[in-house]
Amino acid sequence: MRMHPVFIEQVERLRRLVVGMGLGAEEGEDVLQDVYLEAIRRPPKYCGAEEIGRWLIRVTVNRCLLEFRQRGRYQRAAVGVLQQWTEMKNAPLAPDKQAIRTEEIEAMRQCLSEMNESLQVPLVMKYFCELNSNEIGEILELKPGTVRKRLCKGRIILAQTLLRKGIKP
Amino acid sequence: MKENICQDISYETLVAYADNELPPAEAEKIAGHIASCDSCQEMLSALQRSLQVTQVIWQSAEARWPKKRSFKKPILSRRLIRRLATVAASILLVFGIGVMQRLLYKPSEQITPIRPEPMAAKIDEIEIEAQRAAVAAQMLAVADMLAAQPGGQEYAEKRYTYVINSFPGREESVQAKLRLQNLLERRVKQ
Numbered sequence: 001m002r003m004h005p006v007f008i009e010q011v012e013r014l015r016r017l018v019v020g021m022g023l024g025a026e027e028g029e030d031v032l033q034d035v036y037l038e039a040i041r042r043p044p045k046y047c048g049a050e051e052i053g054r055w056l057i058r059v060t061v062n063r064c065l066l067e068f069r070q071r072g073r074y075q076r077a078a079v080g081v082l083q084q085w086t087e088m089k090n091a092p093l094a095p096d097k098q099a100i101r102t103e104e105i106e107a108m109r110q111c112l113s114e115m116n117e118s119l120q121v122p123l124v125m126k127y128f129c130e131l132n133s134n135e136i137g138e139i140l141e142l143k144p145g146t147v148r149k150r151l152c153k154g155r156i157i158l159a160q161t162l163l164r165k166g167i168k169p
Numbered sequence: 170m171k172e173n174i175c176q177d178i179s180y181e182t183l184v185a186y187a188d189n190e191l192p193p194a195e196a197e198k199i200a201g202h203i204a205s206c207d208s209c210q211e212m213l214s215a216l217q218r219s220l221q222v223t224q225v226i227w228q229s230a231e232a233r234w235p236k237k238r239s240f241k242k243p244i245l246s247r248r249l250i251r252r253l254a255t256v257a258a259s260i261l262l263v264f265g266i267g268v269m270q271r272l273l274y275k276p277s278e279q280i281t282p283i284r285p286e287p288m289a290a291k292i293d294e295i296e297i298e299a300q301r302a303a304v305a306a307q308m309l310a311v312a313d314m315l316a317a318q319p320g321g322q323e324y325a326e327k328r329y330t331y332v333i334n335s336f337p338g339r340e341e342s343v344q345a346k347l348r349l350q351n352l353l354e355r356r357v358k359q
Binding site: 015019107127128152155 | 187212216218219220222223225226227231234
């Protein structure tokens with residue numbers, strides 16, 4: 001099985017994974033380049049594209065976790081995030097809504113940056129990379145029930161953060 | 170984290186409901202409960218809102234990435250590049266020091282290197298070879314003399330063997346071998 005086409009097929013998902021894990025563009029590109037080199041030099045001993053895809057995701061997750069320990073994550077300020085978002089959607093917000101949205105983003109950013117990796121990784125995989133609990137379980141070598149529990153715990157932590165900050169959704 | 174949001178619904182069920190992952194019958198039942206429960210309503214809204222905001226953060230970060238980057242295997246690995254750079258730096262350093270030394274300390278007069286005469290070397294070799302030939306011939310002559318003496322055959326054998334081992338490939342060695350064979354044959358006949 002040739003690695004290059006499988007990697008190119010998976011690269012958008014891997015990029016989302018890296019983004020979701022809170023790395024900036026520059027570090028994220030380095031991570032993807034490293035994953036690519038790892039895949040080319042030491043490919044897994046599986047033959048199917050599906051297995052290789054899972055292996056690539058696992059390697060990317062591990063590489064991201066290593067990067068966190070060196071650099072930290074979600075370092076971008078909430079104002080920058082909101083600005084980017086309004087530009088993308090081309091829908092400027094009224095000042096009061098902008099203030100609330102900034103507060104919400106800051107609360108979530110803070111929560112994500114402090115969240116345990118074991119909860120954050122499944123959250124990113126499910127709600128950003130669009131993988132289901134079974135797929136996540138196979139990649140992370142966890143039972144689907146454990147994945148569901150971690151997803152639930154992560155979601156509740158995020159929701160309670162909003163509620164604790166007194167931000168009424 | 171508490172296990173339940175209220176007595177009737179667990180967190181896990183509420184999250185599954187928020188994600189539309191419950192079977193229709195159960196989802197309907199939960200919807201009925203939520204309509205009459207303030208705490209469940211509040212939590213459901215918080216779950217939905219927090220996910221929306223989190224996705225905004227992710228999508229906004231994704232939009233900052235350069236699109237369509239190509240991945241190519243580098244001809245030289247980073248490690249090899251680093252090694253080559255180290256070697257190149259070392260060569261440059263040595264070369265630089267050499268140039269600096271030449272500039273700072275110019276030699277007052279040109280020193281021409283003394284080359285050994287090739288002929289002298291050959292004469293040395295010829296002399297050594299001649300000495301070896303002389304020694305071999307002398308040893309062979311002594312062995313012959315011993316062989317001619319009564320009771321000297323044993324000593325002659327040792328001398329011939331010595332000549333054979335010490336001067337292989339020489340004429341004296343071949344002669345010594347023949348004479349040793351004769352000597353041994355003579356002894357067998359006796």
